[in-house]
Amino acid sequence: MANDRLRALEDVEKEIAMVLQCAGNIVLELSKDKHNASFMDRQLIQFQNSVSRVENELSGQIRYLTQVATGQPHEGSTYSARKDCQMALNRAEYAKVKLGELGRTCEVMLEQQQQQQT
Amino acid sequence: MTTQRVLPQSKETLLQNYNKRLKDDIRSIMDNFTEIIKTAKIEDETQVSRPTQAEQDHYEMHVRAANIVRAGESLMKLVSDLKQFLILNDFPSVNDAISLQNQQLRSLQEECDKKLMSLRDEIAIDLYELEEEYYSSSQWDSTDLPLCEAYRRRDSWASANSSNSSTHGEREDVDGPPSQETNPQHHLNGHGTASVEKP
Numbered sequence: 001m002a003n004d005r006l007r008a009l010e011d012v013e014k015e016i017a018m019v020l021q022c023a024g025n026i027v028l029e030l031s032k033d034k035h036n037a038s039f040m041d042r043q044l045i046q047f048q049n050s051v052s053r054v055e056n057e058l059s060g061q062i063r064y065l066t067q068v069a070t071g072q073p074h075e076g077s078t079y080s081a082r083k084d085c086q087m088a089l090n091r092a093e094y095a096k097v098k099l100g101e102l103g104r105t106c107e108v109m110l111e112q113q114q115q116q117q118t
Numbered sequence: 119m120t121t122q123r124v125l126p127q128s129k130e131t132l133l134q135n136y137n138k139r140l141k142d143d144i145r146s147i148m149d150n151f152t153e154i155i156k157t158a159k160i161e162d163e164t165q166v167s168r169p170t171q172a173e174q175d176h177y178e179m180h181v182r183a184a185n186i187v188r189a190g191e192s193l194m195k196l197v198s199d200l201k202q203f204l205i206l207n208d209f210p211s212v213n214d215a216i217s218l219q220n221q222q223l224r225s226l227q228e229e230c231d232k233k234l235m236s237l238r239d240e241i242a243i244d245l246y247e248l249e250e251e252y253y254s255s256s257q258w259d260s261t262d263l264p265l266c267e268a269y270r271r272r273d274s275w276a277s278a279n280s281s282n283s284s285t286h287g288e289r290e291d292v293d294g295p296p297s298q299e300t301n302p303q304h305h306l307n308g309h310g311t312a313s314v315e316k317p
Contacts, residue, residue, distance in 0.1 A: 005204055005208070005211065006201060006204065006205075009197050009200060009201050009204070012197055013194060013197050016190055016193050016194060016197070017190075019147065019190065020186065020187065020190045023147075023151050023186060026155075027154060027158075027179075027183070030155070030158045047151075051144060051147065051148065054144070054193065055140065055144050058140050058193075058196065058197070058200070059137070059140065061200055061204070062133055062136050062137055062140070062200070065133060065200070065203060065204065065207065065208070066130075066133050068207070068208055068209060068210060069129050069133070069203070069207040069208075070129070070207070070209065071128070071129055073206075074206075074207075074209060074212050076212065076213060076216045077216070078216055078219045078220050078223065081219070081220040081223035081224055081227075082223055084223070084224070084227050085223040085224070085226050085227040085230075087227075088226070088227040088230040088231055088234075089230060091230070091231070091234060092230050092233075092234060095234060095237065099241070106248070
């Protein structure tokens with residue numbers, strides 16, 4: 001949900017850039033001796049649509065924040081779950097170390113037996 | 119009481135400020151763009167000479183274009199401020215993110231523990247067979263310590279060594295008990311790496 005809103009704001013940033021680009025294209029086209037009317041119309045429609053989209057999206061976001069924002073800081077945390085998970089990983093690592101020792105012990109014993117047989 | 123009233127008002131004021139900035143910037147873009155288009159219209163000659171009028175129009179268009187760019191930049195800053203405000207104050211999404219993260223961490227922990235438990239069960243069977251093999255082999259002497267006792271003593275020596283090494287900085291106490299040198303097989307068979315690795 002948070003990612004959706006942040007992604008929407010990133011799209012708004014792209015729309016703002018599109019607004020400026022359309023305005024620049026229209027002025028550039030006006031500076032020419034022969035204007036391409038259809039191109040200018042398309043750019044103008046895109047400019048107006050982008051401006052209205054930017055305004056509507058940002059108004060919606062501000063309205064949503066007016067409803068959900070409080071004056072208090074958020075005090076939630078994932079510390080306990082993260083600590084428990086870290087301890088579980090430490091247990092697994094410890095078991096791996098001990099199994100390694102057991103394996104080396106078995107190898108040493110086998111080598112001794114082979115030496116005794118030879 | 120007064121402090122509680124101040125904080126929500128600042129948030130409310132901030133959001134009203136955001137609204138105002140949004141309206142002002144959008145209006146600036148639209149007005150300046152409209153005026154640029156109007157200025158581009160070719161008109162009949164007025165009292166001002168053509169070069170002067172052209173220069174004036176040129177300067178006006180520059181200023182209005184700069185205003186449009188400034189308003190666009192201000193909108194980008196507004197979006198950045200809104201993103202920051204959203205991350206800090208959008209409690210529903212923060213709660214969702216925290217609960218999702220907790221769920222993932224707990225599932226990882228449970229999976230880890232479940233695998234460790236199954237590993238423990240399998241290793242217990244193998245260790246039983248290893249002990250059977252060890253106690254029935256020719257290497258085991260009846261005077262030797264049982265594996266569990268050797269393991270317990272090794273752990274107590276290891277803890278004693280860690281406290282001594284912090285004061286002496288050497289590991290000579292590792293070979294303290296003489297029985298360890300005469301019967302290296304205790305540690306070799308129980309915990310071979312301890313005696314193999316020591317100098």
